[in-house]
Amino acid sequence: xxxxxxxxxxxxxxxxxxxLIALGxxxxxxxxRFINFAHGDVFMLGAFAGYFxxxxxxxxxxxxxxxxxxxxxxxxxxxxxxxxxxIEYLAYRPLRRRPKLTVLITAIGVSLFIExxxxxxxxxxxxPRTFPELLANKTLHLGGLTLNxxxxxxxxxxxxxxxxxxxxxxxxxxxxxMRAVAFNEQAAALMGVNINRIITFTFALGSALAGAGGILxxxxxxxxxxxxxxxxxxxxxxxxxVGGIGNLPGAALGGLVLGVVETLAGGVQGLSNYxxxxxxxxxxxxxxxxxxxxxxxAQIEKV
Amino acid sequence: MKLIFSRWAGxxxxxxxxxxxxxxxxxxxxxxKIGEYASxxxxxxxxxxxxxxGTELAIDELNAAGGLLGKTLQLITEDNQSKAGESQTVxxxxxxxDGVVAVLGEVASSxxxxxxxVCQNAKIPMISPSSTxxxxxxxxxxxxxxxxxxxxxGTVMADFAKKTxxxxxxxxxxxxxxxxxxxxxxxxxERHLANGGKVGAEFDFNGGDTDFKAQLxxxxxxxxxxxxxxxxxxxxALICIQAKQxxxxxPLFGGDGWESDKLxxxxxxxxxxxxxxxxxHPDVGTPKSRQFVDAYKKRYNAAPDAMxxxxxxxxxxxxxxxxxxxxAEPAKxxxxxxxxxxxxxxxxxxTMDANRDASxxxxxxxxxxxxxxxxETVAP
Numbered sequence: 001x002x003x004x005x006x007x008x009x010x011x012x013x014x015x016x017x018x019x020l021i022a023l024g025x026x027x028x029x030x031x032x033r034f035i036n037f038a039h040g041d042v043f044m045l046g047a048f049a050g051y052f053x054x055x056x057x058x059x060x061x062x063x064x065x066x067x068x069x070x071x072x073x074x075x076x077x078x079x080x081x082x083x084x085x086x087i088e089y090l091a092y093r094p095l096r097r098r099p100k101l102t103v104l105i106t107a108i109g110v111s112l113f114i115e116x117x118x119x120x121x122x123x124x125x126x127x128p129r130t131f132p133e134l135l136a137n138k139t140l141h142l143g144g145l146t147l148n149x150x151x152x153x154x155x156x157x158x159x160x161x162x163x164x165x166x167x168x169x170x171x172x173x174x175x176x177x178m179r180a181v182a183f184n185e186q187a188a189a190l191m192g193v194n195i196n197r198i199i200t201f202t203f204a205l206g207s208a209l210a211g212a213g214g215i216l217x218x219x220x221x222x223x224x225x226x227x228x229x230x231x232x233x234x235x236x237x238x239x240x241x242v243g244g245i246g247n248l249p250g251a252a253l254g255g256l257v258l259g260v261v262e263t264l265a266g267g268v269q270g271l272s273n274y275x276x277x278x279x280x281x282x283x284x285x286x287x288x289x290x291x292x293x294x295x296x297x298a299q300i301e302k303v
Numbered sequence: 304m305k306l307i308f309s310r311w312a313g314x315x316x317x318x319x320x321x322x323x324x325x326x327x328x329x330x331x332x333x334x335x336k337i338g339e340y341a342s343x344x345x346x347x348x349x350x351x352x353x354x355x356x357g358t359e360l361a362i363d364e365l366n367a368a369g370g371l372l373g374k375t376l377q378l379i380t381e382d383n384q385s386k387a388g389e390s391q392t393v394x395x396x397x398x399x400x401d402g403v404v405a406v407l408g409e410v411a412s413s414x415x416x417x418x419x420x421v422c423q424n425a426k427i428p429m430i431s432p433s434s435t436x437x438x439x440x441x442x443x444x445x446x447x448x449x450x451x452x453x454x455x456x457g458t459v460m461a462d463f464a465k466k467t468x469x470x471x472x473x474x475x476x477x478x479x480x481x482x483x484x485x486x487x488x489x490x491x492x493e494r495h496l497a498n499g500g501k502v503g504a505e506f507d508f509n510g511g512d513t514d515f516k517a518q519l520x521x522x523x524x525x526x527x528x529x530x531x532x533x534x535x536x537x538x539x540a541l542i543c544i545q546a547k548q549x550x551x552x553x554p555l556f557g558g559d560g561w562e563s564d565k566l567x568x569x570x571x572x573x574x575x576x577x578x579x580x581x582x583x584h585p586d587v588g589t590p591k592s593r594q595f596v597d598a599y600k601k602r603y604n605a606a607p608d609a610m611x612x613x614x615x616x617x618x619x620x621x622x623x624x625x626x627x628x629x630x631a632e633p634a635k636x637x638x639x640x641x642x643x644x645x646x647x648x649x650x651x652x653x654t655m656d657a658n659r660d661a662s663x664x665x666x667x668x669x670x671x672x673x674x675x676x677x678x679e680t681v682a683p
Contacts, residue, residue: 126344221513266517273507
């Protein structure tokens with residue numbers, strides 16, 4: 001029993017990271033009906049930004065302090081927001097009036113461009129690096145369960161960011177504008193919404209979340225490398241689809257489901273090799289019975 | 304339409320032929336070209352870099368002493384970025400474009416297995432410095448190695464588990480993406496069971512994964528006395544960290560895939576006190592070994608590890624073969640290599656057996672104070 005609970009806990013903390021990245025995918029999709037495949041790479045850039053920033057911050061704030069970790073997190077989120085907005089401006093905006101497929105393929109191109117540029121030895125190089133310790137990671141024992149303070153930080157921060165995001169989207173003026181653009185771009189423009197600004201903001205916000213995900217991932221697993229965003233990004237994307245793409249709580253739920261299924265499969269002898277396969281198979285099943293995802297609503301496509 | 308097509312095809316073929324002619328092996332009579340493919344970057348970068356350092360040192364020493372057969376040695380190195388699929392590409396390039404007479408590489412068995420058929424088909428001798436999976440040299444009669452093989456390494460670690468760690472119930476955690484890991488796990492298990500031990504749990508991971516907690520939690524539930532992890536250092540370091548976080552406080556031990564400074568850099572205190580087997584340690588050895596250690600330290604400002612020593616040895620045994628063959632022709636080099644007997648190498652005496660494998664002793668090291676400390680030598 002305690003093994004099951006431990007696995008559940010492992011799965012939730014892994015799923016929380018997927019959830020955080022999935023939020024970015026789902027938000028961009030919700031507004032633009034477009035999947036930003038470079039999202040996983042912004043996640044990686046966030047981890048590397050933290051890697052280079054942490055020693056500088058440690059000179060001002062004592063290493064391992066909460067203040068220092070927060071400064072790193074917020075700065076990285078800001079950097080990633082800038083990166084996301086630049087990607088949108090340079091790669092996607094010129095293609096705004098082109099077919100959706102063109103933008104999608106461009107997104108894959110941007111993703112590969114970032115991955116392979118970063119692997120060059122003059123940029124980051126292909127070798128894995130060790131992420132510095134941002135917060136002292138303490139191990140807590142609860143009955144038969146062991147959990148780390150990092151796992152708790154990840155889960156808490158994901159919940160916090162999800163709450164913050166929902167607030168921005170549902171309660172603020174810019175959030176209303178985002179929803180208006182998502183509903184009908186032309187009508188929103190006629191109502192005086194600056195479409196370009198809203199789209200840039202959407203990308204910036206999504207990328208900031210990816211940056212936060214990168215920091216949390218690097219804090220938990222300590223190893224970072226230029227291709228770290230590929231597999232994680234793919235899983236987060238699937239999590240977003242399973243939760244119902246375009247739906248914020250759905251993305252979080254999808255991430256958690258994916259993390260838990262993957263972890264439970266990994267804990268079975270003889271199946272551990274297939275943990276990703278089983279997770280993805282479970283997701284196909286979910287989509288068979290709920291094609292719009294767990295929390296998604298089926299939409300009638302305008303033809 | 305058909306006419307146009309065939310005209311185009313003709314033009315393309317002509318262009319291709321021109322291109323191929325331009326790419327053909329350049330023949331320079333004053334150099335002997337030796338190819339090397341290594342993981343200079345990527346997941347197993349320290350393996351490739353160490354091995355390359357040893358290789359380069361050997362080539363330069365040979366050239367400083369006047370080269371071979373009156374010719375200079377030219378080393379052409381290609382990086383495969385520790386990636387699957389790359390080795391085949393770069394080795395093809397070494398053979399077809401650069402026209403090398405022999406190929407050196409790799410450390411990781413999966414990548415040696417990838418390049419070996421290329422060398423075998425082209426009839427270019429290949430010497431793997433430190434791939435331990437037995438299948439590597441089974442590819443064909445042009446494939447050699449200068450290190451021991453995993454059936455021996457697995458035996459060494461199973462005996463170590465019994466005699467030194469004194470453990471019965473061992474869990475095995477294998478990297479299913481790596482031929483090295485799968486082979487070593489199999490040979491360890493066979494010997495451990497023959498020794499009267501028990502394998503309580505067998506779990507798999509995919510090299511390059513970051514989350515191992517699911518498997519480690521399940522391993523912990525079987526209450527093993529020790530965990531055998533025949534993986535590579537990056538994965539091993541993360542496994543040690545996560546095992547510690549989950550409170551799985553039993554010895555973890557493995558093979559030569561552990562030997563890298565990165566193991567300590569990533570794993571920090573989680574790898575402290577753990578054991579692994581490897582080929583060589585600079586603290587022990589022959590006068591030849593001491594000579595090598597001095598030269599290596601002088602040049603690279605660091606102590607050599609087993610990969611560096613084996614890289615050095617792979618060049619030296621090749622040079623010896625070229626000398627004995629008295630020709631820099633692949634087929635003659637192959638025959639001379641196969642006849643290598645009691646060659647005095649840094650990592651011990653090398654005699655090529657019928658399978659073109661070297662039969663050599665293993666050493667067991669312990670991580671202590673962030674360094675690898677020599678524990679014992681196990682003879683075959």
